[in-house]
Amino acid sequence: MTEIMTTRGLIKPEELGITDYHEHLYVEPPGWLHKIDPDFALNSVDKSTEELKRFSQAGGRTLCELTAVDFGRNVDKIKAIADNVPDVNVIMTAGYNRPYYMGRWLASVSEADMIRDTVRDLLKGIDGTDVKAGIIKCGTEYNNFNANGQKLVRVAAAAYRETGRPIITHTTAGTMGYEQASLLIEQGVDAHRITLSHMDRNLDVFDHIRIAKMGVYLGYDSFGKAKYGPETDRLSALRQLLDAGVGNRVLIGNDLGRPSYWKAYGGGPGLDYVLTEIRERMLKTDFTQSEIDMLLVDNPRRFFAGETGG
């Protein structure tokens, strides 16, 4: 049985409970990015604790913290936030987010060094601590599967071959998911250990069914972001995936990685949004309780445990 690495050590798959597969709790973005868009900095342990408690009160039991080193991961702060809310498991991230955040750094660092650092974060600990990451990340740019993006994908695959930890990728606006999955599989990653994030930014159900039939998980995480389209569109795509028989290959998150998305900063919808408003809305419309349980509990458990079936 595959156990799952959290900030407090290994847990059993059945301890995951309701899982949000893609969030950010603490982010210190690169300085140049902060200058052009200050709405990425999540830099208050108190406010993050408040928001994580909101998630816990809504029934959330596991939260995946997808901040990679190139987007400003801080292991001490994330560990402190997680320890403030002991009934929630927090899973941290190794690997890299996307070439855009890395800039010239990506050209100057060798693939071997990137693999070494990623494996160290997974097996030994992050930044000299004994807190280990439980997820491997990689990502690519918008409509572009260039050499830089492929380098990050290969690094993630190599780290998977050494550690067996699951991979959650970043897609930019839901593009290049099929290409990411194909290269990861070609590099020896098992399809059912791959989740592609932000796929609901591009609600191309044909493409999603094709990817899910490869055995790969689709991450839907744009709820509450009207700027990316209405909830009716996201939920009707989700309904179509369930009706096509691939609902067992969808993970739900919310990716609220901006202070303006958090009630703790006076914004919204807040970290409890999927578990309150979206869950209620699904039940009132055309989703059953067992479908919601599959999306929020069973699918993440199967993904993290590495179960092939279901």
Ligand SMILES: [Zn+2]
């Ligand atoms: Zn994210």
